[in-house]
Amino acid sequence: MTLRLPPGQxxxxxxxxxxxxxxxxxxxxxxxxxxxxxxxxxxxxxxxVAELGKLPRREVRADxxxxxxxxxxxxxxxxxxxxxxxxxxxxxxxxxxxxVSHLVFSGSDGVRALVLLEDALGEDVLVAERLGGExxxxxxxxxxxxxxxxxxxxxxxxxxxxIEFHATAPRVTDPWSPLAAHPRARVWKEERHRRLPGRVVRxxxxxxxxxxxxxxxxxxxxxxx
Ligand SMILES: Nc1nc2c(c(=O)[nH]1)N[C@H]1C(S)=C(S)[C@@H](COP(=O)(O)O)O[C@H]1N2
Ligand SMILES: [Mo]
Numbered sequence: 001m002t003l004r005l006p007p008g009q010x011x012x013x014x015x016x017x018x019x020x021x022x023x024x025x026x027x028x029x030x031x032x033x034x035x036x037x038x039x040x041x042x043x044x045x046x047x048x049v050a051e052l053g054k055l056p057r058r059e060v061r062a063d064x065x066x067x068x069x070x071x072x073x074x075x076x077x078x079x080x081x082x083x084x085x086x087x088x089x090x091x092x093x094x095x096x097x098x099x100v101s102h103l104v105f106s107g108s109d110g111v112r113a114l115v116l117l118e119d120a121l122g123e124d125v126l127v128a129e130r131l132g133g134e135x136x137x138x139x140x141x142x143x144x145x146x147x148x149x150x151x152x153x154x155x156x157x158x159x160x161x162x163i164e165f166h167a168t169a170p171r172v173t174d175p176w177s178p179l180a181a182h183p184r185a186r187v188w189k190e191e192r193h194r195r196l197p198g199r200v201v202r203x204x205x206x207x208x209x210x211x212x213x214x215x216x217x218x219x220x221x222x223x224x225x
Contacts, residue, residue, distance in 0.1 A: 005063065005071050006187040008202045015064065015072040015131075017139035018153065020111055022216035026138030027108045027159050033143040035127075037090060039164035040098035047089060049143055052127060055080040055088060060124045062149035064156070065187045068205040077147045079128035083121050090165065102169045105146050105155075106162040113155050114172040114183060115148070117165075124149050127160065151185040152192065179204065 005011060017026075037045040058081045064072045094100065103120050106112045119125075126147040129136060136142040141158030148155050164170070169183075179201070182191035190198025192205065 005073075006065055007190045008069060008192075008199055009065050009071040009187070010069055011073055012070040015075060015140065016070070018066055018068075018070075018212075019109075019158065020212075021109060022212060026142065029138070029143045029159075033161075035144070035160060036162040037093070037165070038162065039104075039166050040095050040100055041090075041093045041165065042095055043093075045093060049129075051089070052080050052085070052129065052144070055084045058084075058126055060126055060128075060147065060149065062124060062147075064149065065152055067152040067154055067181065067185070067192050068209040069202060070209070076132055077126055077128040078130035078133075079126040079144065079147070082125040082127055082146070082148075083123075085127055086121060090163075094165070098165075099167055100165045102166045104162075104164040104166065104170060104172055105157040105160060106164075107141075107145075107157045107159040108161040109159055111157060112172055113146075113157050114169070115146075115151075115155055116184060119148065119151060119155075119184060119186075122148065122150060150187060152181075152187055154181055155185050179208070 033049040035047045035049060037047060058079060060077045062075060062077065064075055100117050103115045103117060104112055105115060124147075127144055128141075128147040129144050131140055136145060141160070144160050145158040146156050146160055180194040182194050184191050192198040193201045
């Protein structure tokens with residue numbers, strides 16, 4: 001447990017399921033889940049999630065911060081370092097001369113996040129398969145998710161099924177784009193919004209939580225957010 005939270009965050013008990021579509025159950029997990037790799041590669045690649053087993057295991061203990069203002073503390077994730085994933089599974093497949101700067105992570109529910117390569121290669125960034133010593137549940141991103149604890153939740157794509165590698169910033173429409181989510185999303189810098197200071201948009205994001213909660217309650221599966 002950390003004693004201090006980033007600016008504008010409040011601790012919640014436990015770890016709520018959150019996301020753009022809480023009305024519906026999480027997407028089903030295929031029998032042999034894959035992660036597609038595309039973009040600046042010599043060819044598109046379909047990687048079996050089982051292949052992650054060839055990489056060194058990593059455990060990361062971290063707090064989790066949603067841009068809407070709640071934080072879950074003391075989570076223990078297990079998986080592979082994205083840094084190792086990139087060096088071993090991606091770099092050898094890049095087109096000669098390709099200089100990757102931006103990545104797009106997609107979940108099988110259609111939610112996507114644009115991430116800078118330099119942020120994705122950070123120390124604690126994982127492609128995670130386990131949380132708290134158990135395989136990920138559907139609520140938290142089964143079969144695998146991105147975990148980037150120094151960035152807001154919206155970067156931490158659940159049900160990861162595709163990663164694209166780009167040399168320039170692609171246009172990505174994500175459910176948070178009307179809110180102009182910050183492309184770096186670093187929690188300790190409170191990078192919630194593209195242009196406005198984070199503290200100014202805190203109430204706006206709190207409002208988003210209220211709306212999402214209300215909508216998901218109407219859908220019959222009220223959950224905390
Ligand atoms: N595929 C997918 N990933 C997602 C989301 C989503 O809706 N779909 N929501 C994001 C947001 S806004 C947050 S705060 C976290 C919530 O993660 P949790 O449900 O495990 O708490 O997932 C992020 N990753
Ligand atoms: Mo979030």
